[in-house]
Amino acid sequence: MPISAYSILAFLIFSIGVFGVITRRNMIGILLSLELMLNSVNLNLVALSRAHGHANGQVFAFFAIAITVAEVAVGLSIAILMFRIKKVVDADKFDLMKW
């Protein structure tokens, strides 16, 4: 299988993630779509690492996975905090920093 096939698949998943981030109303739904986008980037990194025949790209994918976990932890706690303050699940209603 040529490496470009993996890359094109990763681009497709990334675009689906962009669609989700823009159209979802729920904040956790937006986070889920964001996970999809990050995951597609990792797939691309690993595919290009395979193309180079070198493990360098896999190291970057490794770091990206670890950073994603930190991002999810902080993002979800912000989501829960917002739900507790505003009692809504709609991201459009979160306008605390707007004046």
Place this chain on the structure above:
Amino acid sequence: MGERIAFYVLSIFLVIGALGVVISKSLFRSALFLALALFITAGFYLLLNAEVLAAVQILLYTGGVITLLVFAIMLTGKLTGRFITHTNRGIFPGLLAGLVVFITLISFFSGSYMIPEKGPMTPNVTFALSNLLFGRYMLAFETLSVLLVAAIIGALTLSRKEE
């Protein structure tokens, strides 16, 4: 031949999972579709000679992140007192943005210089990966642990109930 079949089967499931994440009505079902997509990605890692990353993907993502997400969904469902459904708004701008991103990526990709594939991977990928991780990228690896501690403290501080 086997790799080709595996690629097509896995990519069909990956696209199904991804579409399920963005268009499913129930938030819980979205999270399960995301688990499917992440699990299939681990299969792709196996196809691409990244065994360690496949294991890390299953342990951290499918084990950790999905559990966290399901926890958050349950908690917010309990806080709002009703079952969470989520809908999409602005389908047309979303489709437009997704399409534009896809076309841009493809055109950049096809216009760029494609590196020729340099044969198979180095025979012992795990050894090479650990050598890089604890050799050249040692500082970044240690910084990552500081970042994780910061994230844990931040998450605890944010979600703590005010006295």
